[in-house]
Amino acid sequence: MFLVDSHCHLDLLDLSLFGGKLDAVIEHATAHGVDAMLCVSVSLEEFPRALAAARPYRRVYASVGVHPNEREGRDPTVEELCALARSDRKIIAIGETGLDYYRSTGDLEWQRDRFSRHIRAAREIGLPLIVHMREAGADTLRILAEEGADAVGGVMHCFTADWPTAQRCMDLGFYISFSGIVTFASAKELQQVAVRVPEDRLLLETDCPYLAPVPQRGKPNQPAYTRYTAEFIARLRGVALERIAAETTANFCRLFRPP
Secondary structure, eight states: OOOOOOOEGGGOOGGGGGGHHHHHHHHHHHHHHEEEEEEEOOOOTTTTHHHHHHHTTEEEEEEEEOOOOOOOSSSHHHHHHHHHHHHOOEEEEEEEEEETTOOOOSOOOHHHHHHHHHHHHHHTOOOOOOEEEOOHHHHHHHHHHTGGGGGGEEEEOOSOOOOOHHHHHHTTEEEEOOGGGGTTTOOHHEEEEEEEOOOOGEOOOOOOOOOOOOOSSSSSSOOOGGHHHHHHHHHTTTSHHHHHHHHHHHHHHHHHOOO
């Protein structure tokens, strides 16, 4: 069985919990059947660390992008995103990008402009997008459509919206990724979305070190915990864990085309 953590932040993990070694994180994940990971960039300043976390491991990959809430660091141009994405074959996606109206307030045109630049870079270089969407569904979908994001597709990471929104995302060529949130007792509507998403559009993630799934909720998350989310979704859908593993791994490979 082969599982993929399609969205993690290995560079943000507290390695003191693992004897100071990222190797221990990777080995623990492998022991739980999680053999591939995508380490996602959240800022240009942190990007070298995200890439460095991926480089030593055959099935760990990286992305380049700036999180929608990030204000302290440098804002990327289309050209800079493309240059960084071309700098290493480990980089298989553009993002994390998108819109977040929950944690950012006021005039958010800067956020929408940054999102558009990421989409343009993804189209220019031919890489899929990793999209963060929180309380900004209408604008996220509008900008994806206006900027032609369907030309490259991508993933709606840590999806928490409703079924009609999921349908509109899939109509634009995007996959739907579920984090540990789907295992929470309060996530009944999201669980119904997880039941309805077609097998060929389903992905799994941890978003570690955040959002650990039940039964590890409240603890620092790690890639190994992808298995708990996979087991939960398998029970929801009434299928074997092996089937969820096979489908989500195939989807990851189809979308991101890892080397």
